[in-house]
Amino acid sequence: MSKIVLIDGHSILNRAFYGVPDLSNAEGLHTNAVYGFLNIMFKILEEENPQYLAVAFDVKEPTFRHEIYKEYKGTRKPMPAELHEQVPVLKDVLKAMGIKIMEKPGLEADDILGTLARRSEKEGMEVALISGDRDLLQIASEHIKIRIPKTKGGKTEIEDYYAADVKARYQVSPLQFIDLKALMGDASDNIPGVPKVGEKTATELMVQFGSLEGIYEHIEEVTKKAVKESLINNKELADLSRILAAINVDGDVEFSYEDAEVHDFYTEEAYKQFKRLEFKNLLSRFEKGPLDNKQADYFKEITDLAQAEEVFERALKLGEGRHAAFDVVEDSGKEEDFVGLCFALDEKEVFFIKAEGFLTKKYMTDKLSGLAGKVKLVTYDVKNKYAYLRTDRTEGLFDILIAAYLLNPLKNDYDPEDIANEHLGLMIPSRAQLFGKERLKKAAQDRAKELTEYACFLAYVEYMAASVLEKKLAETGMDKLMHEIEMPLSYVLHDMEKEGIRVMPEELKRYGDALNGRIEELETDIHKQAGSDFNINSPKQLGEILFEKLGMPGGKKTKTGYSTAADVLDKLAPDYPIVADILEYRGLTKLKSTYADGLAVYIGEGNRIHSTFNQTITATGRISSTEPNLQNIPMRMELGRLIRKVFVPKEGFVFTDADYSQIELRVLAHMSGDDQLIEAYRMDEDIHRITASKVFHTPFEEVTDLQRRNAKAVNFGIVYGISSFGLSQDLSISRKEAAEYIEQYFATYPGVKKFLDKLVEDAKKNGYVTTMFGRRRPVPELSSSNFMQRSFGERVAMNSPIQGTAADIIKVAMIRVWKRLKEENLRSKLILQVHDELLVETASDELSKVEHILKEEMRAAADLAVVLETDMHTGENWYEAK
DNA sequence: ACAATCACG
DNA sequence: ACGTACGTGATTGTT
Secondary structure, eight states, rough: OEEEEEEEHHHHHHHHHHOOOOOTTTTTTTTTTHHHHHHHHHHHHHHHHSEEEEEOOOOSSSHHHHHHHHHHHOOOOOOOOOHHHHHHHHHHHHHHHTTTEEEEEEEEEHHHHHHHHHHHHHTTTTTEEEEEGGGGGGGGSSEEEEEEEEEEEEEEEEEEEEEHHHHHSSSOHHHHHHHHHHHOOBBGGTTTOOTTTHHHHHHHHHHHHHSSSHHHHHGGGOOHHHOOOOOOHHHHHHHHHHHHSSSSSSSOOOOOOGGGOOOOOOOOOHHHHHHTOOOOHTTTTTOOOOOOOOGGGGGGESSSSHHHHHHHHHHHOOOOOOOEEEEEETTSSGGGGGGEEEEEEETTEEEEEOOTTOEEEEEEHHHHHBBBBEEEEEEEEEEGGTTTSOOOOOOOOHHHHHHHHHHHTSSSOHHHHIIIIIIOOOOOOHHHHHSSHHHHHHHHHHHHEEEEEEHHHHOOOOOOHHHHHHHHHHHHTOOOOOIIIIHHHHHHHHHHHOOOOEHHHHHHHHHHHHHHHHHHHHEEEEEEEEHSOOOOHHHHHHIIIIIIIIISSOOSSSSSSSSOHHHHHHHHTTTHHHHHHHHHHHHHHHHHEEEIHHHTTBGGGGGEEOEEEEESSOOOOEEESSSSSSOOOOOHHHHHHGGGGGGGTTTTTOOOOOOOOSSSHHHHHHOOHHHHHHHHHHTTTHHHHHHHHHHOOOGGGGGOOHHHHHHHHHHHHHOOOOOOHHHHHHTTHHHHHHHHHHHHHHHHHHHHHHHHHHHHHHHHSEEEOOTTOEEEEEGGGGGGGSSHHHHHHHHHHHHHHHHHHHHHHHHHHHHHHHHHHHHHHHOEEEEEEEESSEEEEEEGGGGHHHHHHHHHHHHTTOOSSSOOOEEEEESSSSSHHO
């Protein structure tokens, strides 16, 4: 028996739009609805495996039913622009895939679908009709299944309705469903219905009388008086609604099953569309990309020494303007199980040098290191290659991962296959495919073959992408940033990771145990006060206890229930002792789990912790730290801050910690060129106090603590992309007052106001903002029609150049400090960066040199209109040094 | 996988 | 009328 799938185009697109979070491609085109539509469609196709498929759309001209209804209630709500622009895109994609689109002026999609469903059923087919709204339930039969996708928490679940299911769910047959709908109406479908009759009453009436006609024949038997009256007074409306609600199943629809036959949708044209829309998940459905398969003929596996020698020899002789690409293959991603080295000398010669026999890891490492500095070498994720590439000379290196990040720092992933896709228009098999579950099932030989192929693709992509990315960096003015900052930094970060930081495990343990005592005490106390045992760490349970059982004021705040965030509890703490205990409990368990216990698992050789510093994560250009995150070790509260005492230098060393003093505000002063702000910094006095003095027209000496605190908050606010709401929240003042502060601030520093306005203006014009060093951040939110999104975009446009420039500066400082330490043959090592702070493990006898270097190089990292001051401390542990 | 919370700059 | 300060990562609980 053959089967046909019919899709209600607009309705599913609409569902997808609201069910899938906002996505847009590089052009700024919104794509979430199309993406969601395709996902639903593919899911259905997999489940149904039909012979025929067609998608129906409404045409723009008002249809018959709309015409009638207009007289009553005007037109439908217009679609949001973000959805509207996706309609033609979806149609293009479907056309590209060769999928039959049905639309006809004067017929609604419902009518086309209904007509076709009935016709197909008569032909003896099974029908699956996919729609987002329940209108089509009236079409359900034994052979026509209505499928309604629901997005629940990111997952798509589909409700299926045959005729019997409709009856089970709504107590009426599909045919009766029309009358039901006529009675109750449907706002989304512009069916007025009978006033006073909702779903419940309508169902009761239908069950009792069987049809609309039946109801009016027995109108006297209707028990509810108000309903009865409404029915009598609105008979015309009911009849009209009946017409509106009924789907035309006998429409004049031309349709050839031949056109709708399911075939291979993964065409060249569709591939292009998917690529343009950046649907990388969906691209994997294309078994092979447009990459010439003959390419694989150029891939060669090398297993003997002579051949390997020849390859390295040839690499060494590469002329000016040429480059080689290499990568390292490790079976499970660990250095121990090195499998081989892949190498691309040109696009037609890609080698995989397998680690066996004479071709040892050491041999290859030596050879590769020998090329460094002599040949331009390209790779992916260079920071993790320095173990094989023993050089800190980064001038000849090019990392396609970093390049791809610079070109668009907003992405979550920059897998080699993504880069191949985006910058080369190539499909390569993904590492996930190769290294996933599938691999285990395969015979060892096949695995080796795939491994070789993957490795070669990798080197090939690196080779090809390098020139493309290099060109794009030059075009976007980021070539200097790449070569003079990011590439050298990659080595510094590698070195910092390798060095690690020493901790005292026993002290850490003792700290954790001390916390534990108090935590247990608080736990029993809280349970006693609450009158029952519950999980204090569960916001859900906690919310119920506080706001229901104990009846505290403060109601709902989050989507899922009560907010129990600290700022909410802070307000309750003075009146309820239990809340104060909960806050203390929270603080202590945080310290215990994240820091005491959390850090302990990362302690390695020599009691050192080796964090990972990520160079391609943040939108602004900062680095981030993971496993463990050493950039969020407690500082603000004394109890937490104590944990810094377990971070200690090795024997004979001390810690020297230097941090920039208000680097972001100084960057703002420089970038805005505001005379007043620059002048304020030249005074070399407390900047917040000066600001307070100017903003509140108070003599410097007479500024109160409150005034200073407010001025400081405004200074912060400016850097974050000021909004009166945000400031009012921070200072617990009214929005009006906050707005006045801001106004006063701008009156004091008019250059800052001008600068911020210009940032937003330029961002709107260009679609991106840049730092002093040319780093870009796209701001797609600025073109959103959503007020909140757009406002966010404006704040981003104001904040990113400031935060990003500060990030650039400290990166430069890191490189300079690192170089000086090396050039002067010091044993002291840069081991940590915390955004505006550098930590050096300093040999005791080198202390004065290190202090000098830090101060000098951090200051010289950028030439600003104001001086880059640093605060520096030395100590026997991180607590003392900070 | 995601939301809530909270640690840092 | 909307409903937020900017940038991160880890842990815990819930789905």
